[in-house]
Amino acid sequence: PGGVVGGGVAALWVEGGRLRGVRTVDGRALPAKAVVVAGGTFLSGVVWYGRRSRPAGRQGEPPARFLSQSLRAVGHTLRRFKTGTPPRIRADSVDFGCLEVVPPEVPPGSFTGNPGPHAAKLPTWQTRTTERTHRLIRENLHLSPLYAGDIEGIGPRYCPSIEDKVVRFADKESHLLFVEPDGLSTSEVYLQGFSSSLPPELQEALVRSLPGFERAVIQRYAYAVEYDSLDPTELTRGLQSRLLPGLFAAGQVNGTSGYEEAAAQGVLAGLNAARFALGLPEVHLPRESGYLGVLVDDLVGRGTDEPYRMMTSRVELRLLCRADNADERLIPLAVAWGLRPREDLNRVEAKYRRVAEELRRLEALRVEGVSGLQWLRRPENTYRALAERFPPPVPLAPEEAEQVEIRAKYAGYMERQERLRQRMRDLAAHPLPEGLDYPRVPGLSREAVEKLARLRPRTLAEAARAPGVRDSDLTALLVHLRRGG
Numbered sequence: 001p002g003g004v005v006g007g008g009v010a011a012l013w014v015e016g017g018r019l020r021g022v023r024t025v026d027g028r029a030l031p032a033k034a035v036v037v038a039g040g041t042f043l044s045g046v047v048w049y050g051r052r053s054r055p056a057g058r059q060g061e062p063p064a065r066f067l068s069q070s071l072r073a074v075g076h077t078l079r080r081f082k083t084g085t086p087p088r089i090r091a092d093s094v095d096f097g098c099l100e101v102v103p104p105e106v107p108p109g110s111f112t113g114n115p116g117p118h119a120a121k122l123p124t125w126q127t128r129t130t131e132r133t134h135r136l137i138r139e140n141l142h143l144s145p146l147y148a149g150d151i152e153g154i155g156p157r158y159c160p161s162i163e164d165k166v167v168r169f170a171d172k173e174s175h176l177l178f179v180e181p182d183g184l185s186t187s188e189v190y191l192q193g194f195s196s197s198l199p200p201e202l203q204e205a206l207v208r209s210l211p212g213f214e215r216a217v218i219q220r221y222a223y224a225v226e227y228d229s230l231d232p233t234e235l236t237r238g239l240q241s242r243l244l245p246g247l248f249a250a251g252q253v254n255g256t257s258g259y260e261e262a263a264a265q266g267v268l269a270g271l272n273a274a275r276f277a278l279g280l281p282e283v284h285l286p287r288e289s290g291y292l293g294v295l296v297d298d299l300v301g302r303g304t305d306e307p308y309r310m311m312t313s314r315v316e317l318r319l320l321c322r323a324d325n326a327d328e329r330l331i332p333l334a335v336a337w338g339l340r341p342r343e344d345l346n347r348v349e350a351k352y353r354r355v356a357e358e359l360r361r362l363e364a365l366r367v368e369g370v371s372g373l374q375w376l377r378r379p380e381n382t383y384r385a386l387a388e389r390f391p392p393p394v395p396l397a398p399e400e401a402e403q404v405e406i407r408a409k410y411a412g413y414m415e416r417q418e419r420l421r422q423r424m425r426d427l428a429a430h431p432l433p434e435g436l437d438y439p440r441v442p443g444l445s446r447e448a449v450e451k452l453a454r455l456r457p458r459t460l461a462e463a464a465r466a467p468g469v470r471d472s473d474l475t476a477l478l479v480h481l482r483r484g485g
Contacts, residue, residue, distance in 0.1 A: 005030060007028065009025070035248065036270060038250045039253040042061075043228035045226065046227075047225045052199070083224070103123050104122060110323075130211070133206055133209040136202065137163055137198070138166065158311065162175070233454065238272040255303075256308045258310065283333075294310070332345060376409065438452045441480045447468040448473040
């Protein structure tokens with residue numbers, strides 16, 4: 001029967017090399033055709049407040065004490081990572097009048113074109129660290145478990161604690177912090193950029209050194225957390241274990257850091273777990289499809305030796321993978337995989353047909369001696385002004401007008417990215433045999449042999465993204481394949 005069962009998982013239930021479900025700490029055996037491990041920071045988690053530590057997955061919640069041992073037993077490699085969280089401050093103790101307001105986006109943007117009803121209800125605010133903040137940190141670094149050598153886990157390079165910021169960027173007089181509401185009706189604000197492992201008594205002084213926080217009351221202190229994570233190169237691109245079919249993993253347990261990164265993996269792992277249980281083939285998001293495709297390809301194809309953050313700079317085709325065209329890129333896949341109704345695809349296809357028709361109309365239109373598209377590409381011109389002078393037969397919806405303007409103004413850059421996409425597709429068109437014996441490929445460097453034998457890329461494109469693989473290695477592989485290797 002369906003439903004939610006409360007309890008801690010002690011072990012995977014494996015018999016004869018096959019996954020049967022999970023066993024809980026209170027002795028129950030829960031059968032399942034597929035299991036998704038979304039353990040976050042709970043696998044053998046330890047939280048740190050200054051030099052004091054205790055077992056926990058997060059503040060006030062016990063860790064998963066035994067699951068790491070079970071994952072190792074089926075052959076998975078685990079690493080020790082570390083992350084942190086900022087303090088939560090009572091909203092009524094903050095002087096918001098001293099803070100810089102960052103108003104919400106109006107109208108709110110969204111990936112689906114249908115933003116939630118509360119997307120633009122609340123602003124965020126900004127404050128900065130001060131000279132006193134930095135002095136307090138420098139004088140008390142010996143109280144940090146990271147700098148005292150107590151923490152062994154590797155922390156995120158691109159989301160450092162406030163102690164790390166002050167030490168690593170000693171030339172900076174201050175660091176920008178974002179003050180974010182925890183929810184529409186909560187009494188707390190989240191001090192983004194101020195994660196710390198310093199002791200609670202010092203956090204009081206640190207927080208009150210910030211403009212607007214002179215009388216701040218901390219409701220929940222910042223802390224660091226160490227935890228076990230999987231080696232993601234032992235997963236498929238559908239986030240399934242290569243070692244135990246039916247076992248999937250998502251989120252920080254795969255070596256990532258960040259809420260969006262975790263949520264996106266949950267969608268993919270959950271989808272493929274359901275498909276596995278139904279006897280359907282695993283589905284993958286191509287790297288060119290968007291940020292989740294890049295994230296999974298990086299994790300599985302390259303691995304990570306520190307908590308991985310998804311950044312725009314990691315996406316080669318970032319001009320083609322924008323928030324405003326997510327529906328065009330991803331709705332076809334969602335419909336094909338049964339996640340969205342066919343009507344959604346019809347709506348999206350109709351939208352982009354209207355966009356294409358308007359672009360063709362503007363190409364034929366003459367405005368001030370040039371085509372309408374060329375006129376629109378000038379920085380000072382807008383589609384709104386053009387449509388007022390030369391209205392289309394049927395007015396475009398705001399999101400369609402936005403697409404016309406974007407595609408006109410950035411056409412040259414997008415064409416360059418399309419050429420790059422084609423090169424990526426050309427490489428992807430060369431599959432690598434599953435059992436390819438890399439040591440026997442003539443001309444392949446020793447490093448490439450080692451990396452490719454471990455990562456087992458499916459195509460020449462995936463091999464090209466493996467660390468340590470050079471152009472000469474790709475040429476050697478291509479020659480070997482053409483000779484029937």
